[in-house]
Amino acid sequence: MPSIGTDLATRSTSLSNKSDAFSSMKSEDFIRVMFTELTNQDPLSPNESKDLLAQISTIRQIESDLAMSERLTEMVRQNEITASSSLIGKFVLGQSESLADVAGYVDSVSVTRDGVVLNLSGGFKVPMNRIVEVVDPELVGGSPDNDAPRVVKGIPEQAAVPGQEFRFRFDIGTFADDGGVESLSYSATLTDGSPLPAWLKFDPINREFYGTPPADATGSINLRVTAVDSHNARVSTGFTIKFVESSGEEEETE
Template identity: 25%
Template sequence: MTTIPATSNTSGTQSTTSNNSTDSSTLNYDDFLQLMVAQLRNQDPLNPTDSTEYMSQIAQFSSVEQGINTNSKLDQLLVNSNISQASTMVGLTLTSADGSTSGIVTSVRIDSSGSTAILNNGKEIPITQGVTLGYQ
């Protein structure tokens, strides 16, 4: 992504913008457009920036934004898939990958770290490669 240099404000006052997003460390399309307008307002009139550079920045930002949106939709699809799979595990016997823990799955917890099976004996086993499921 192209780095946008800081612009100076020639009037001596600073302007602040509010960001409605929940994560202030990320920029959305509106933030990008505000930065671009600030660049246009504060550019050197004797040496203006080439308009093709701005178009290139917009295209790059749009591409990154589309990638982020795609990842978000894929994450939601993965969560839906995990929920669907979790519902089929309840009532089955689960054995950990090392074979040390076994029990009947009473519920499945899905969070950002993955899926975890809660067994009837109170033990929790992360659902990872090597875990086996079967009937009693």
């Protein structure tokens, strides 16, 4: 004799299967069910006309909603393609597919399963919905023929002791550019684009951060370093300064 638990589990599975089957039904299936119901109704107690009309109205509404949804989706996609095509030749700033801050000229546009993607000079790919800023090439002073700088390797997390002097110089090989790294200039901000905290300074010539964090500093801060070439094309990468009670000796890189 099956147990009560087994019986309940069997019924639950049966109800779940029925729910899944119902959700996958199409309007044709509803019409078939409706006509089956009419065929097998009690002649002495037939369904009222208003109920039949209500069912037909519901089916038509479902079909209308589905058709409208498909049309709207296609309109949005076409509008996005048109808007992105107008950016070809423009200088844009945004986030790449790997969430790195990049910039460059739009060479072409691709339509992927996930949406429209801008193909930038330098090989970067930026989804349309991650564009931060669009700049007229004449204002940038650059050229579509120029490739933007590239991030070669990330900047490792750094440790800073509150109340003690902090110094860190990032590797000159962090960025690369076709014109040579000597042509690059650097700037630094917090990740959100706001200025560095008052205690932290950045020397762009020597690529060095320095300063003394407050004695009560806790947690960490996230920074963004941007490299700009002679054509004003740019790329950024980020790193973190974590506040610790003590730090080991850090090896300085050139």
